[in-house]
Amino acid sequence: MSPEPFTRIAVVGAGSWGTTFAKILADSAEASVATAGGPSTEVRIWGRRAAVVEDITARHRNDAYLPGIALPTTLTASTDLPGVLHGADLVVLAVPAQSLRPQLPRIRELLAPHAVVVSLMKGLELHTNARMSEVITAGLGLPPERVAVLSGPNLAMEIARESPTASVVACADEAVAARVAAACSPPYFRPYTNTDVVGVEFGGIVKNVIALAVGICEGRQMGDNAKASVITRGLAETTRLALALGGRVETMAGLAGLGDLVATCSSALSRNHTAGRLLATGLSAEQVTATMRQTAEGVKSARPVLDLGRSLGVRMPITENVVAVLDGEISVDELAPRLLGRDLKSEGEQ
Numbered sequence: 001m002s003p004e005p006f007t008r009i010a011v012v013g014a015g016s017w018g019t020t021f022a023k024i025l026a027d028s029a030e031a032s033v034a035t036a037g038g039p040s041t042e043v044r045i046w047g048r049r050a051a052v053v054e055d056i057t058a059r060h061r062n063d064a065y066l067p068g069i070a071l072p073t074t075l076t077a078s079t080d081l082p083g084v085l086h087g088a089d090l091v092v093l094a095v096p097a098q099s100l101r102p103q104l105p106r107i108r109e110l111l112a113p114h115a116v117v118v119s120l121m122k123g124l125e126l127h128t129n130a131r132m133s134e135v136i137t138a139g140l141g142l143p144p145e146r147v148a149v150l151s152g153p154n155l156a157m158e159i160a161r162e163s164p165t166a167s168v169v170a171c172a173d174e175a176v177a178a179r180v181a182a183a184c185s186p187p188y189f190r191p192y193t194n195t196d197v198v199g200v201e202f203g204g205i206v207k208n209v210i211a212l213a214v215g216i217c218e219g220r221q222m223g224d225n226a227k228a229s230v231i232t233r234g235l236a237e238t239t240r241l242a243l244a245l246g247g248r249v250e251t252m253a254g255l256a257g258l259g260d261l262v263a264t265c266s267s268a269l270s271r272n273h274t275a276g277r278l279l280a281t282g283l284s285a286e287q288v289t290a291t292m293r294q295t296a297e298g299v300k301s302a303r304p305v306l307d308l309g310r311s312l313g314v315r316m317p318i319t320e321n322v323v324a325v326l327d328g329e330i331s332v333d334e335l336a337p338r339l340l341g342r343d344l345k346s347e348g349e350q
C-alpha cells in the first residue's frame, strides 16, 4: 500500500535549497496526480523578502537564488508565516542552521497537530553542538518519530535544472521516512529511506568542513592527489565521529556520507568549496562570509564539530586545522604541512 499523501506542504525558507525542494515537492505531486489520480497537494513557501516571494508567486522564478529556473506554476510563496503554515501536514525547514532556533517558538504556535517536520539543513548549532533535528524536536516539542531529515549529494542548482539525483530521507520511524520520500520523488529525484538520523545528519554537516579544506587545496593549487587524500581522510574522520554518536558505517558509505562528500568537494557550485577557495586567496572567515550571498554552513559548523569530537575523544585532524585557519591561527599554507607532519599511523587506526 502506498503511504498516505500529504495534502498541504509548507517550506520555510526561500533560498536556493528551500525553493528547489519546493519544486521537487510540487513536481512530485503533479506526477502522482497524473499517474494515480487523487487530490492534488498544495506547496507553499515562506520567505523573508517580499521581492523574492513576489518573484516566485507572480513570475514563477526565484532569480535571486536560482537564476534562469522556471518554477512550477502551482507553487506559491508569501511572507505571511501563519498563512503558509495553516493546515500544513508537512513542514519543511530550510533556513541557515544558526538562525533556526529563534524561529521555532513562532512555528510551534502555528504547527498543525499531526504535522511531520523535515529538516533540509546541514549545520551543527554553535555553543550547543546540537544537530538540526535535535533543535527541532526540542524547539517544537515533537517526538523524534515526527521529525525527518533529508540529506545527500544535492547541489540545488543541478536539481533545479532537473539533473538526475539521489538522496536519503531519515527518520526514527521508517514509515514516516517512506511517507516523506513518496512526497519528494519526481522523475529526476530518487530518495532512499534510512532510520540512521545521526549518520545522515553528520554526513551532511562534516562534509561542509571537509569541502572548505578541499577548496583551500584547489585555491592553492595543491593538485588532485591532495584533494583525493583530504576527501578520503575526511570520510574517515566523519565516520569516526558518526560512529561515536551511534551512527552506522553503512550510512557513511552511502549517499549522505560518501555521496555528499564527493559532490560537495568536487563541484564549483558548492558554496563551502567556494568559501575554501576564497580562504585560499587570503581572505579571513568574516571576509569570506561577507563576500558570499548564500550560506556556507561549514564556516560556522567547523568549531562545534571539533568541540563535539574532542568531547568524545574523536580525533578530527582536518576539522581541527580548518578551524585553525578560520580562527586566523594558521595561514592556508600551513594546512598541508600540519596534516602531513603528524606521527605516522596505520590507515585503519581509529
Ligand SMILES: NC(=O)c1ccc[n+]([C@@H]2O[C@H](COP(=O)([O-])OP(=O)(O)OC[C@H]3O[C@@H](n4cnc5c(N)ncnc54)[C@H](O)[C@@H]3O)[C@@H](O)[C@H]2O)c1
Pocket: 013, 014, 015, 016, 017, 018, 019, 047, 048, 049, 065, 094, 095, 096, 097, 099, 103, 120, 121, 122, 123, 154, 155, 156, 157, 293, 294, 295, 297
Ligand atoms: N543550496 C544547496 O545546494 C543545499 C543543498 C542541500 C542542503 N542545503 C542546506 O539547506 C540549508 C539552507 O540552505 P540554502 O542553500 O537554501 O541557503 P540560502 O543561503 O540559499 O538561503 C537561505 C534562506 O534563509 C533565509 N534566511 C537567512 N537568514 C535568516 C534568518 N535569520 N531567519 C530567517 N530566514 C533566514 C534567507 O533569506 C534565504 O531565504 C543549509 O543548511 C544548507 O546547508 C543546501
Ligand SMILES: O=P(O)(O)OC[C@H](O)CO
Pocket: 122, 152, 153, 154, 155, 156, 208, 211, 260, 263, 264, 269, 270, 271, 272, 273, 295, 296, 297
Ligand atoms: O553548496 P553547499 O556547499 O552548501 O553544498 C550543497 C549541498 O549540501 C550539496 O549536497
